[in-house]
Amino acid sequence: MLPRLRYYLTTGAGMEAQGGSVGAGGSASGGGAYLKGKGETQLQMDxxxxxxxISACMKQLEEVRKVRARQRDRHNSLGLPIVSLVGYTNAGKSTLMNALAQNTEVKAKDRLFETLDPTRRSVTWPGGRTVMLADTVGFIQRLPEQLVAGFRATLEEVVETDLILHVVDVSSPTAAQQIASVLKTLKRLPHFKPSxxxxxxxxxxxxxxxxxxxxLEQSLSYPHPGIIGHVQVxxxxxxxxxxLAEAIEDTLIKHTDFGANRLKLLIPYxxxxxxxxxxxxxxQVKINFEEPTSDGYLMEVTASPTAARMLKDFEVSEEDFELISSM
Ligand SMILES: Nc1nc2c(ncn2[C@@H]2O[C@H](COP(=O)(O)OP(=O)(O)OP(=O)(O)O)[C@@H](O)[C@H]2O)c(=O)[nH]1
Ligand SMILES: [Mg+2]
Incomplete structure (x- = not known):
């Protein structure tokens, strides 16, 4: 709603056609003063x-941001990975989120701007990991500059996200342009990490x-530093x-610090x-550091909970790790 209102206000779109045309036609016909005056007054009132x-919407938005920041703190303290669903409008983000969270509270409608309020749901995968899913507002192409700020505000969280699910409507004939547009918008978000x-x-x-x-997947493949996988759903x-759940789990282990367990190990030869x-x-395992020593391979790894259990016998303490590596 807010971006639309802003758009009307800055361009006068819609209202010019209403009030403005009355004034223009009126002045040419001689009886214009009255009509023109009335038109302008109406326009001003509008x-x-x-x-x-707009001011009311801005206040609401500010409130949403505050609540979000508080939630973010809480989620962060819980240490849950945040997985954001982004994508072009109508791609099916909210539907996917609902389906994954099996929760029908998030609105899924065949309409533009349906999701101006990003929503979060925690989801626990069968493997046991819980992640926080965050729905975001859909991107659209050639967004007027005045609207970009409003949209960015609702996308602030994407900057802090651990993993992005870039949802694409493959049935759309303009899917490729939509992907490019979303990637471009992401890149322009202040503080966004392209990696x-x-x-x-x-x-x-x-x-x-x-x-x-x-x-389609072949034709849609897009070289981009952050893109590390693709799934059809x-x-x-x-x-x-x-x-999809496997890809998320895999990515969290390999590309983020959410491999749940950082272990220091000594693996005998x-x-x-x-x-x-x-x-x-x-x-299941990402090797962060490795050094051959006289007793075996000294390693620091990030492991899935299952792998961590298996590697428990090879764990060394912080002190031993320092001692062995200095020898
Ligand atoms: N056939 C089909 N339709 C889908 C699928 N996923 C979503 N849709 C439909 O696509 C439309 C848009 O879905 P939403 O989930 O609202 O899309 P969105 O990406 O959240 O849209 P915005 O919030 O506007 O950005 C709805 O009519 C959904 O029912 C799918 O897998 N198959
Ligand atoms: Mg939506």
Whole structure:
């Protein structure tokens, strides 16, 4: 609502057609003074009213931001990874979020700007990890400059997000342009880290004929530093959710600090099979540091809860780690 009001106020769009045309036509016909005056008064009243509504909306937005900041603090203190759903308007973000959270509170409607208030839901995957999903407002192309600020405000959280799910409506003929537009908007967000991991979520595959999704995916592939994976889903029909959950888990382990467990290990040379398995790019373990020592491989790793349990016997204390590495 707010961006639309702002748009009317700055361009006069809509109202010019109402009041302005009466004045213009009136002055040419001689009886213009009365009509013109009336038109202008009406226009002024409209503008005053709009200004009041904008100011009310701004207050609401400020309130939303404050609440959000408080929530953010709480979530951060809980240490939950924040996974934001971003994408072009109508891509199916809210539908996907609802389906994943099995919660019908978030509105999903076939309308522009339906989601001006980003919403959060915590979701626990079957593997046991809980993440915080954050829905955001849909992006649109060629956003008037005055609106960009308003949209940015609602997207502040994307800057702090641990992982982005970039939702795409693959059934749209302009999907490629929409992706480019979203990436551009993200890049322009102040303080946005381009390296924030991003999973492309190709949504609405139920609307495509068999095999068409792969074809489309090829044509949509977009070189971008943050994009590290892609999944095909149908938010509406619940297709591809397992693969999506796995991709999220995998990304959190490999590309963020949310691998749950940072462990310091000493793997004896005799356990070379274990060492090879860890080096094989196994998605359960990310090696942050490694050094061969006289007793074995000294490592610092981020591991999934399952892997951490398996590696428990090889754990060394902080002091031992320092001692061995200094020898
Ligand atoms: N066929 C099909 N329709 C879908 C799918 N996902 C979402 N939709 C429909 O697409 C429309 C838009 O969905 P939303 O979830 O509101 O989209 P959004 O990305 O949140 O939109 P904004 O909040 O405006 O940015 C709705 O009519 C959904 O029912 C899908 O997987 N398949
Ligand atoms: Mg939405």
């Amino acid at each position: 503008r005053t009213l709009l200004k009041k509504r 924030t991991p991003q999973i492309m979520v190709y949504n609405k595959i139920d609307k495509l004929e068999g095999g068409k999704a792969e074809e 149908s938010a509406l029909q619940g297709i591809g959710f397992t693969a 005799a356990d070379s099979a274990l060492y090879s398995q860890m080096k094989s790019g196994d998605q």
